Amino acid sequence: MTNQITQVTLKNGMKVMLKEIHTAPIISSWIWYRVGSRDEPTGKTGVSHWTEHMQFKGTKKFPANVLDKAISREGGRWNASTSRDSTRYFETMPADKIDLALRLEADRMKNSIFDEKEVASERTVIISEREGLENEPTFRLSEAVQQTAFHVHPYHHEIIGDMADLRTITRDDLYEHYRTYYVPNNSILTIAGDFQTKAMLKRIKELFEPVPMGKMPPRLNRPEPEPKGEVRLTVEGPGETTFIQVAYRFPNAAHPDYFPLQVLDSLLGGASGLSYKTSRLYRALVDKEFAVDVSSWPEATIDPFLYRIIITNHPKRKTEKTLAALDAEIQKLQDKRVSKDEITRAVKQARAVFAYGSENITNQAFWMGYAEMFSSYHWFTSHLSNLAKVTPQDVQRVAQKYFQPANRVIGIYTPNGRRSK
Numbered sequence: 001m002t003n004q005i006t007q008v009t010l011k012n013g014m015k016v017m018l019k020e021i022h023t024a025p026i027i028s029s030w031i032w033y034r035v036g037s038r039d040e041p042t043g044k045t046g047v048s049h050w051t052e053h054m055q056f057k058g059t060k061k062f063p064a065n066v067l068d069k070a071i072s073r074e075g076g077r078w079n080a081s082t083s084r085d086s087t088r089y090f091e092t093m094p095a096d097k098i099d100l101a102l103r104l105e106a107d108r109m110k111n112s113i114f115d116e117k118e119v120a121s122e123r124t125v126i127i128s129e130r131e132g133l134e135n136e137p138t139f140r141l142s143e144a145v146q147q148t149a150f151h152v153h154p155y156h157h158e159i160i161g162d163m164a165d166l167r168t169i170t171r172d173d174l175y176e177h178y179r180t181y182y183v184p185n186n187s188i189l190t191i192a193g194d195f196q197t198k199a200m201l202k203r204i205k206e207l208f209e210p211v212p213m214g215k216m217p218p219r220l221n222r223p224e225p226e227p228k229g230e231v232r233l234t235v236e237g238p239g240e241t242t243f244i245q246v247a248y249r250f251p252n253a254a255h256p257d258y259f260p261l262q263v264l265d266s267l268l269g270g271a272s273g274l275s276y277k278t279s280r281l282y283r284a285l286v287d288k289e290f291a292v293d294v295s296s297w298p299e300a301t302i303d304p305f306l307y308r309i310i311i312t313n314h315p316k317r318k319t320e321k322t323l324a325a326l327d328a329e330i331q332k333l334q335d336k337r338v339s340k341d342e343i344t345r346a347v348k349q350a351r352a353v354f355a356y357g358s359e360n361i362t363n364q365a366f367w368m369g370y371a372e373m374f375s376s377y378h379w380f381t382s383h384l385s386n387l388a389k390v391t392p393q394d395v396q397r398v399a400q401k402y403f404q405p406a407n408r409v410i411g412i413y414t415p416n417g418r419r420s421k
Contacts, residue, residue, distance in 0.1 A: 006197050012211060014184035014187050014209075017368045018195075018197050019364060026094065027094075027095045027191060027192070027193030029190075030088055030190045030365045032189075032190065033087045033186055034187070037082070037084050037154065037158070038085050039181070043168075045162045046157075047161070048177070050166075051182075055108055062107055070104075074097040075093070075097065078092075088370075095194040102203065102207050109187070110212075114178065130161070137235075141412075142308075145308075149247055186217055190372075192361050192362075192365035228406075232409075239416075241415055242312075242319060242412065244310070244313055244412050245412075246411075247410075248402055248403055249306060249402070250304060254374055255304075259389070262298065262387065263346050265298055268280050269282075270282065281309070284326070284329040285329075289314050294311050295309075338396065343392050347387050347390060350387050351388075
């Protein structure tokens with residue numbers, strides 16, 4: 001994290017971030033596009049994720065059937081993912097083979113082939129993926145909660161998109177989305193690893209600067225109104241297990257309250273799995289047999305999103321009793337200030353999770369771009385110091401402010417005893 005980075009904006013508006021790390025002969029390259037499910041209007045939900053799939057169908061220079069072989073033959077690995085706010089592609093390669101990754105990404109920024117047959121084939125794949133998710137009770141519950149929490153903002157829909165849109169999106173819809181958002185001035189290239197900055201930057205300019213600048217893409221501006229009170233919903237479906245999801249509206253990652261809330265999450269849920277059996281929710285719900293399991297997590301997003309608590313209800317308990325036990329635990333955080341020692345332990349856990357997730361070269365390149373999507377690289381470098389500044393007063397304040405019944409949606413998945421198809 002202490003390594004210096006070089007930041008340059010190319011003539012076509014593409015931002016480049018380079019970090020030399022000479023601990024191993026490896027380089028990881030990530031290209032980020034500022035487009036995700038947040039940018040999708042009704043009728044075209046899922047178009048960002050589908051476009052990501054189409055980027056693996058090849059160009060004239062790099063046909064689909066040679067892409068995987070070329071990367072693996074050189075000892076590299078690659079992948080991509082779409083989130084609510086961005087789409088990103090990465091290659092981690094032996095240092096002397098990184099040029100292949102750079103040539104590939106420069107080419108498919110402008111030359112990807114959206115073949116009608118490939119679009120039809122991928123429609124089947126994505127619809128099948130959506131059908132598989134719908135067989136999962138937690139997905140069905142999560143989607144219902146999310147749709148209830150957001151009536152206006154495009155965070156309303158899941159990243160994979162609505163089934164109605166997956167059946168009707170056309171090849172031209174996908175290609176238009178690609179040409180609109182996959183432009184250099186809407187992208188960031190982040191590279192970390194064993195290279196010399198001057199030589200790397202020279203090569204990047206040779207490959208990427210010829211790609212013409214595009215128009216700045218349009219942005220949906222549909223802020224979600226303040227909630228008017230708590231909403232409860234029930235989802236029925238196959239299975240034997242009852243699940244509860246409690247979702248509190250949560251500030252965006254650039255908000256000053258994000259860090260106290262991260263410490264609060266460490267107290268409640270055990271910092272995304274680390275020491276979660278000693279967390280407050282585990283002790284209050286699982287140890288006392290209100291729940292079989294419990295987890296919680298915040299998301300770092302551009303716009304305010306959700307803090308979710310997922311409870312696998314104990315078969316001998318009524319959901320009302322479980323929710324009462326959850327509320328009692330949250331009430332303790334609101335009424336009684338947490339001790340300094342407990343805050344110190346929670347910060348230590350949160351710091352450990354963050355440090356573990358940012359230690360290797362691939363993750364170093366990831367974090368440079370990830371933080372830029374909703375804030376800046378400074379958000380990453382100051383993350384640990386911002387966690388260390390959190391006080392017991394901060395934790396109590398944000399618990400009182402955000403963890404109010406009027407600020408939440410409660411969803412309950414009620415099984416009907418049937419097996420899913």
